[in-house]
Amino acid sequence: MIDGKRVLIIMPAWNEADGVADVIKEVHTTLPGADILVVDDGSGDDTAAVARRAGATVMRLPYNLGVGGAMRAGYRYASDRSYDVTVQVDADGQHDPRDVPELIERLDAGADLVVGARFAGTGAYDARGPRRWAMLVLAFWLSRMSKTRLTDVTSGFRASGRDLIDVFARWYPVEYLGDTVESTIAVVRAGYRVEQVPVAIRPRAAGTPSQSPLKAGLYLGRIGMILLLSLSRSSLGPKRKGT
Incomplete structure (x- = not known):
């Protein structure tokens, strides 16, 4: 329990055996009142076994679904x-518990989704090229839609309240x-309230990020399509309770 609330840290992990134990131990030390669920996303290494030995509950997916699939499983749990x-806390150690x-605290103040933002004046995280261009465009449009300043809508360091947990479990x-x-x-x-908190992102604890010019270009194209499709649909995913 943290401030009277049952808190679950969802940690999607794919081939993170070299560093996941240290991340779990840090979360346990920093947030002793929280539970930890590691969603092993079809890893080909010993991620699941290492995470269990470190004290986390582990859910193993039969094959690699990607972060979205792993997170949906975590929300259902x-x-x-x-x-x-x-x-959501990444298994590579970049998110500081x-x-x-x-x-x-921002959830307690009325937000439904709180994003740990890397471009909000804290830390020295830098993204360049197509990835950064995509982030800027998305931040502009999402800030207009939400009527609040959002600088990092691609961040995976996010906290969700009870209503959105149930929504994300289904969708x-x-x-x-x-x-x-x-x-x-x-x-x-859908009318939910989204806010951000400035955070500093740390270097990976282990492993290497899967970045390349080709992947960066594909990322930009995919994000553009997601934005266009999302804005053009009359109904997308969740509906806020009472609406």
Whole structure:
């Protein structure tokens, strides 16, 4: 429990055996009142076994679904067990668990979804080329839609309240790229309140990011399609309770 709320840390992990134990131990130390669920997304290494030994509950997916599929599974787990808050924390150590209480505080203040934003004046995270262009365009449009300043709608460091846990358990985009963007667009259009908290992103604890010029270009194209489709649909995903 954290401030009287049952909090679940959802940690999607794919081939993170080298670093996931340290991340789990840090979360346990920093947030002793939170539970940790590692969703092993079809890893080909010992991620699941390492995570269990480190003290996390582990859900193993039969094959790699991508972050969106792993998160939907995590939300279902949280919804079935009536958690009040979920926080997505990456298994590579880039998200600092010391920032989690501030995300939860914003939920307590009335937000439904709180994003840990990398481009809000804290830290030195930098993205360049097509990826950065996509982030800027998305931030502009989502800020207009939500009527609040959002600088980093692609961040996976996010906290969700009870209503959205139940929504995401039934509906969460499972595309490998774009799940954070599409889900944010959907909840904004449904009338949910989205806010951000400035955070600093740390270097990966282990492994290497899967970035390349080709993937960056594909990312830009996919994000553009998601934005166009999401804005053109009359109904997308969740509906806020009472609407």
